[in-house]
Amino acid sequence: MESYVPEELAGANEAAVPDEASTDSAAVSASDIDVEIPLLQVRGLSQRFGPGCAYCAEPTIRGEESNRCPRCGSIWACRSLSFELYPGEILGVVGESGSGKSTMVKCLYFDEQASAGSMTVSSYENGSVNLFTRSAQQKRYIRNHVMGMVYQNPYLGLRMNFSSSGNIAEKLIAADHFHVGRIRERAADLLGKVEIPLSRMDEPPRNFSGGMQQRVQISKALANNPPLLLLDEVTTGLDLSVQAKVLDLIRSIQRELNVAMIVVSHDLGVIRMLANRTMVLRQGLIVEQGLTDQILEDPQHPYTQLLVHSLL
Numbered sequence: 001m002e003s004y005v006p007e008e009l010a011g012a013n014e015a016a017v018p019d020e021a022s023t024d025s026a027a028v029s030a031s032d033i034d035v036e037i038p039l040l041q042v043r044g045l046s047q048r049f050g051p052g053c054a055y056c057a058e059p060t061i062r063g064e065e066s067n068r069c070p071r072c073g074s075i076w077a078c079r080s081l082s083f084e085l086y087p088g089e090i091l092g093v094v095g096e097s098g099s100g101k102s103t104m105v106k107c108l109y110f111d112e113q114a115s116a117g118s119m120t121v122s123s124y125e126n127g128s129v130n131l132f133t134r135s136a137q138q139k140r141y142i143r144n145h146v147m148g149m150v151y152q153n154p155y156l157g158l159r160m161n162f163s164s165s166g167n168i169a170e171k172l173i174a175a176d177h178f179h180v181g182r183i184r185e186r187a188a189d190l191l192g193k194v195e196i197p198l199s200r201m202d203e204p205p206r207n208f209s210g211g212m213q214q215r216v217q218i219s220k221a222l223a224n225n226p227p228l229l230l231l232d233e234v235t236t237g238l239d240l241s242v243q244a245k246v247l248d249l250i251r252s253i254q255r256e257l258n259v260a261m262i263v264v265s266h267d268l269g270v271i272r273m274l275a276n277r278t279m280v281l282r283q284g285l286i287v288e289q290g291l292t293d294q295i296l297e298d299p300q301h302p303y304t305q306l307l308v309h310s311l312l
C-alpha cells in the first residue's frame with residue numbers, strides 16, 4: 001500500500017538522486033520528512049459480524065471475492081485496513097453501500113469493538129498505545145478529548161429533547177468543565193460558529209431542520225477541541241442548498257481550527273470538495289488510496305473507474 005507523501009514533498013523521490021543541473025533537491029532534507037508525524041495510524045483494522053468458522057478465520061476468506069463467508073454466512077465488514085491521517089488533513093472514504101465505511105468509523109470511535117487491528121493517536125500517550133485495548137473509562141476519555149463524531153443520523157449524535165446548549169454542556173461536563181457561566185459562553189460560541197442563532201440555543205434540536213441538526217452535531221463534536229473529527233455521510237439526505245452550507249462550514253472549520261477529519265461519503269462531489277486524500281473501499285478492502293485529484297481524474301483500479309464514471 002502506498003504511503004502518504006505530504007503535498008509539499010511530492011516529487012521528493014525523484015529529487016532524491018540529485019542531478020547536476022538541479023539545486024532544488026537540497027530543499028528537502030530528511031529532517032523535513034520527520035516533522036510530519038501522523039496524527040492517526042490505523043493498522044490491520046478488521047471487523048467481522050457473525051460467529052465465524054475455520055473457513056473464514058482470516059479476513060481474506062481464502063481468496064473469496066466476497067467478504068461473506070460461504071460456509072457460515074459471517075461478514076468481514078472491514079478487512080485489514082491500514083492508513084494514516086496527518087494533522088489538519090481531510091481523508092475521504094468512498095465506496096458502494098455495504099463496503100464497510102460506517103463500520104470503519106464506528107470502530108475508530110469505539111461504538112463497535114474491532115475484531116482485530118490497532119489504532120494510535122499521536123496526541124494520546126505519544127501514539128505509543130493501541131487505543132482498541134484501552135479500558136472503557138479511557139475510551140470515554142478519548143471520545144471526549146481526542147475525537148468528535150458526527151453521525152449520518154442526527155438522532156444517534158444528539159439528545160433531541162435536551163436544549164442545544166445542553167447537548168454541548170453535556171460534552172463539556174464529560175471533559176470536567178463545571179463552571180456554569182463558562183459552559184454557557186462556550187456553547188454560545190460554538191453554536192455561533194455553526195450559525196445557530198443565539199436566540200435558539202435553548203431550544204431542543206428536535207425543533208430544528210435536518211441541516212440545523214447536523215450543524216448542532218458538528219458544534220457538539222467540536223466542543224472539546226478534538227484534533228480529530230469523524231463525519232459519516234454528514235450531508236446525505238439534505239437539500240442541495242443546505243448541503244452546500246454544511247460543506248462550507250466543514251471547510252471553514254478545518255481551515256480555522258486545523259482539525260483533521262475522516263469524511264465518509266458515497267457522494268464524490270463531497271469528496272472532491274473536501275478531501276486532500278481519498279481511500280476507496282470495496283467489500284471491506286482498500287482497493288485504492290491516494291491524492292483525491294489523482295483518484296478522481298485518473299483512477300487506477302477498475303472498481304474506482306466504475307465508481308468515478310458512473311457517479312460523476
Ligand SMILES: Nc1ncnc2c1ncn2[C@@H]1O[C@H](COP(=O)(O)OP(=O)(O)OP(=O)(O)O)[C@@H](O)[C@H]1O
Nearest residue numbers: 049075077095096097098099100101102103104266
Ligand atoms: N451490526 C451489524 N451486524 C451484522 N452485519 C452488519 C452490522 N453492521 C454492518 N453490517 C454489515 O457490514 C457490511 C458493511 O456495512 P456498513 O454499514 O459499514 O457499510 P457502508 O459502507 O457504511 O454502507 P452505506 O453506504 O450503505 O452506509 C454490510 O454487509 C453490512 O450488512
Ligand SMILES: [Mg+2]
Nearest residue numbers: 101102103233
Ligand atoms: Mg454507512
Ligand SMILES: [Zn+2]
Nearest residue numbers: 053056069072
Ligand atoms: Zn465462516
